[in-house]
Amino acid sequence: MRALVVDHGEAGPVRFADVDEPVPSGDEALVEIRHIGLNFGELNYLHLWPASAVHGHDAAGVVVRAASDGSGPPEGTRVALGMSAHAWAERVAVNTASLGTVPEGVELADGAALGIAGATALRVLRKRSLLAREVLITGASGGVGHFAVQLAALAGARVTALVGSPERTAGLRELGADEVLTDLPGTERRFDLVLDTVGGPLLAQAWDSLAEGGTIHVVGYSSGEETTFPSGTLFGFGEPRTIETYGDRSPISEELTDLLGLVAAGKLAVPVGLRGDWRDVGDAVRALFARQVHGKIVLDVA
Incomplete structure (x- = not known):
């Protein structure tokens, strides 16, 4: 499958690569990713991540296999991922403590924008x-x-x-x-x-x-x-x-649920300043670094 991986070279900070399919553990759901959300920190401070590792923390998609231990949402649930390592791939194994259910009426792409920032x-x-x-x-x-x-x-x-x-x-x-x-x-x-x-x-x-x-x-x-x-x-x-x-990296399922609830109730707007295709990630990163985007960047996974 395709994924965006860390690239420490001049062509970085990320590049496309073919990677192995994820194998979920008992407390992980398999999620088909539809959208990814970019953050300044994870792209600017690239030395904190190993080269060729699948990058990214924020995304949104659909559960294609529920966690075998019974935790988390069932198959077919639309979910947002937040602070979940290695999220920028076509399919991701995600600890259920890092998932929030996207309510009806909330666009799935908006769920990808919440994550770390929200x-x-x-x-x-x-x-x-x-x-x-x-x-x-x-x-x-x-x-x-x-x-x-x-x-x-x-x-x-x-x-x-x-x-x-x-x-x-x-x-x-x-x-x-x-x-x-x-x-x-x-x-x-x-x-x-x-x-x-x-x-x-x-x-x-x-x-x-x-x-x-x-x-x-x-x-x-x-x-x-x-x-x-x-x-x-x-x-x-x-x-x-x-x-x-501030450096809290604990699971954010509770916060994602609260934020998505506010979005569903019309009390919180999701500031997507740039929406595009993940194949154009290079352009999106340049716009982010140039401070040309007001709010979040969300890219659709083709």
Whole structure:
């Protein structure tokens, strides 16, 4: 069968290859993949994955063989995969703890866009009550950002979305942002929670805008730049402020189910900024790296 595998050469980050058919273990379902979802991290930090391994974590398809231990969805169920290793292939053996059932009325391709981005946003924003709180989402025009803006607004927060340029502000107010910024130092707001996907100098700026008792959750560093805190910046009086890292790789079946339920109820929009064929993955990766896509990239498996 065909799959997209890791390529550490100049032609990378992925290439097509013929690979062996998967052999599911007792707690794995065999899924025929119909759509895959691309993420910046898994493609940009390729050194973390071995060469020629089937790549990817997010996808959606149909169960063609249920798990033999009786767990998970039955044959014929439409499912979304999230944080599931080796997902970009025509057929995948998936632990049932990484599957979410796609409800009727929800497009299967939208399920492929949720995965890492949706679960990351949901897990971070569930860490504290957001009702009437000030929340800042950096990199708000990306995949995590689009979901985070919506989920924070649903939770009753006053949401500020930060993007890198005026061209990337489109649609964020419609998703629930109360304010959209392209420059953080100009704001006088103090934020109770910051979900930061950018890192670099922006992280230090966010710290300066953090309210007493507030928390910054670092979920990415798409800028690729170093963060330097000026001398004395980390000292302060009053209720402590904190910075927390994020690296939760535990199964996300519960989060996928909750997110898909919100989509089915019309409360969560899935931001697919580019839809295409997986044979054109090279073009899609270039668009992703060039920051030309607002939201997620979903490719159909031919």
